Amino acid sequence: MALSAKDLRITTLDKDAGILNRIKNYLGEPYYENEFGLIYNIDCLIAMQSLPNELINQTFTSPPYNIGKEYEIVMPLKKYINWCKRWIDEVYRITKQHGSFWLNVGYLQISNKGKFVPITYFLWNISDFFLQQEIVWNYGAGVAAKQFLSPRNEKILWFLKDQDNYIFNLDDIRDKDVKYPAQKKKGKLRCNTIGKNPSDVWQIAKVTSGQNRSSSERVNHPAQTPRDLLDRVILAGSNKEDLILDPFLGSGSTFESAIANNRKFIGFEIRQDYCAIAKLRIKNFIEREKAKNAQLSLL
Numbered sequence: 001m002a003l004s005a006k007d008l009r010i011t012t013l014d015k016d017a018g019i020l021n022r023i024k025n026y027l028g029e030p031y032y033e034n035e036f037g038l039i040y041n042i043d044c045l046i047a048m049q050s051l052p053n054e055l056i057n058q059t060f061t062s063p064p065y066n067i068g069k070e071y072e073i074v075m076p077l078k079k080y081i082n083w084c085k086r087w088i089d090e091v092y093r094i095t096k097q098h099g100s101f102w103l104n105v106g107y108l109q110i111s112n113k114g115k116f117v118p119i120t121y122f123l124w125n126i127s128d129f130f131l132q133q134e135i136v137w138n139y140g141a142g143v144a145a146k147q148f149l150s151p152r153n154e155k156i157l158w159f160l161k162d163q164d165n166y167i168f169n170l171d172d173i174r175d176k177d178v179k180y181p182a183q184k185k186k187g188k189l190r191c192n193t194i195g196k197n198p199s200d201v202w203q204i205a206k207v208t209s210g211q212n213r214s215s216s217e218r219v220n221h222p223a224q225t226p227r228d229l230l231d232r233v234i235l236a237g238s239n240k241e242d243l244i245l246d247p248f249l250g251s252g253s254t255f256e257s258a259i260a261n262n263r264k265f266i267g268f269e270i271r272q273d274y275c276a277i278a279k280l281r282i283k284n285f286i287e288r289e290k291a292k293n294a295q296l297s298l299l
């Protein structure tokens with residue numbers, strides 16, 4: 001899914017930072033900024049409460065799952081759901097009328113009730129968003145198990161504000177891996193020549209860590225979302241120059257994908273050490289892409 005260097009036009013991206021300057025008027029100076037986007041070291045709820053209605057085209061986020069990760073303080077379930085409702089309501093308010101919200105969540109354990117309870121069961125219907133579809137992200141590798149089936153998927157809920165009028169760029173995410181591309185019916189090709197609909201089950205590798213198995217894209221964050229997944233979400237659900245939000249930025253994966261796909265970006269992250277990781281990652285990414293583009297221009 002990732003775009004080739006040829007597709008990237010970082011040097012020629014729209015330099016008009018109008019929307020980013022507007023955001024700075026509301027939120028003040030960011031932790032980090034470049035011509036493509038802004039990172040704020042802030043609680044996302046406080047940040048979103050300071051933003052006006054209908055500003056964002058698309059939000060992707062993977063929030064804390066309330067499972068005791070190093071960046072979480074575990075809350076009682078009701079409190080967790082209530083907190084999710086509060087920030088999702090803010091995402092709804094600041095989303096444009098034809099915008100969308102893509103929410104990636106996994107499972108949590110509820111004592112005496114369930115071991116791998118999908119978080120989607122609690123969140124799908126707590127806001128005014130319309131649920132367009134649930135996507136199963138099948139990631140191949142994960143926890144080994146003997147007493148239960150090894151969990152190998154998370155979900156992405158694709159929410160809309162307006163169920164009749166929304167962005168969906170199917171041709172930009174078609175799967176080129178078609179089994180019988182030359183198959184014809186009445187002399188006409190049966191398959192779309194660009195590729196097939198990628199369906200609601202996405203097989204995309206997780207970002208792994210550890211000696212000899214660490215993903216090449218990995219940075220030092222315990223829950224990094226893969227670029228391939230983000231590229232698919234952003235290409236499908238927004239257009240060039242649109243403004244993408246990730247309220248739980250982590251290592252900056254959504255920011256990187258937004259730049260690679262010619263979108264603008266705003267991200268919030270409560271931990272300064274993760275903001276530093278995201279900043280370094282984005283700076284390195286831009287340097288790499290500029291170097292690639294410079295090489296291409298010599299060809």
Ligand SMILES: C[S@@+](CC[C@H](N)C(=O)[O-])C[C@H]1O[C@@H](n2cnc3c(N)ncnc32)[C@H](O)[C@@H]1O
Pocket residue numbers: 042043044045061062063064071221223224225226247248249250251252253254268269270271274
């Ligand atoms: C699941 S991780 C996101 C990982 C990210 N998708 C990536 O690819 O790196 C959730 C992130 O949310 C941050 N976080 C937790 N509570 C927050 C809050 N109230 N506001 C902003 N960020 C928060 C955590 O520090 C953590 O980095």
